[in-house]
Amino acid sequence: MFSSDSIKGFITAIEKDCEDTLLPPEGGLDAIGQPVIPFALVRGTRGYIERITHQINGTYSNGWYDSCAVMIRRLIETLIIEAFENHNIANSIKNSSGDFYYLSDLISKTLSEPSWNLSRNARQALPNLKDIGDKSAHSRRFNAVRHDIDKVNPQIRVVVQEFVYLAGLK
Numbered sequence: 001m002f003s004s005d006s007i008k009g010f011i012t013a014i015e016k017d018c019e020d021t022l023l024p025p026e027g028g029l030d031a032i033g034q035p036v037i038p039f040a041l042v043r044g045t046r047g048y049i050e051r052i053t054h055q056i057n058g059t060y061s062n063g064w065y066d067s068c069a070v071m072i073r074r075l076i077e078t079l080i081i082e083a084f085e086n087h088n089i090a091n092s093i094k095n096s097s098g099d100f101y102y103l104s105d106l107i108s109k110t111l112s113e114p115s116w117n118l119s120r121n122a123r124q125a126l127p128n129l130k131d132i133g134d135k136s137a138h139s140r141r142f143n144a145v146r147h148d149i150d151k152v153n154p155q156i157r158v159v160v161q162e163f164v165y166l167a168g169l170k
Contacts, residue, residue, distance in 0.1 A: 031057035036068065036153060037075075041161050045169035049078060065144035066136040072149075072156055073103065073133025076126070079160065080106045082167035087115045103130050122162045125155030 002010075031039075031054040042053045052075045059068040081100055084090045093101050093109050101109065107126045111118070132152055135142040164170050 027051075028054065029058070030054050031061060033057060033061055036060045036072070036149065036156060037160055038157070041157070041164060042169075045164060045167075046082075049075070049082075049169070052078065060146075060149055063146070065146060065149055066142075068149055069132045069136035069144045072129055072152075073137065076129050076133070076159060076163075077103050077106060079163035079167055080110050082169065083110075083116070083163050084113075086166065086168040089113070089115060103133075116166050119158065119162060121155070121158045125152070125159050128152055128155055129159060 028051065034057050036056050037053050039050075039053060039057070042049050052071055056068055056071045056075065059065070059071060080103075081090070081093065084093050090100075092113075093106055095101060100106070107130060110126065111123055129152055132144065132148055136144045
């Protein structure tokens, strides 16, 4: 006969084994497929940029479109900051406390920055990508659907590729 303590210990051990076996690894999984951003665009850049890209592709593949839109917004913000840092002008996108501006101000500064010549497509895409990310992150009644991401997908690719180069990551 087993004591209640040994049964509790056994259950705890089983729960721990299941957690270790059934949960994804601590650092997350690589996305299966590349429905939003071709991984070739970010491969070999920075680990955190690669992780964000896997999350964008993975959330899309799982139908988590709000999460996908928010991660797209995050990637765009990150790449803008990387580009400013690469050109040694990051102070122009920081407030008096040394914090980076919010995305709306980052986009304004990016569009007016003379250090680079953004393509017309990238200039038009930035506000659209911010908009879908903002709605998914901040609007209580908005839920993104696949069509929302599909509609901006060509713009995502243009912006990501352009900023990867502006950031000197490739």
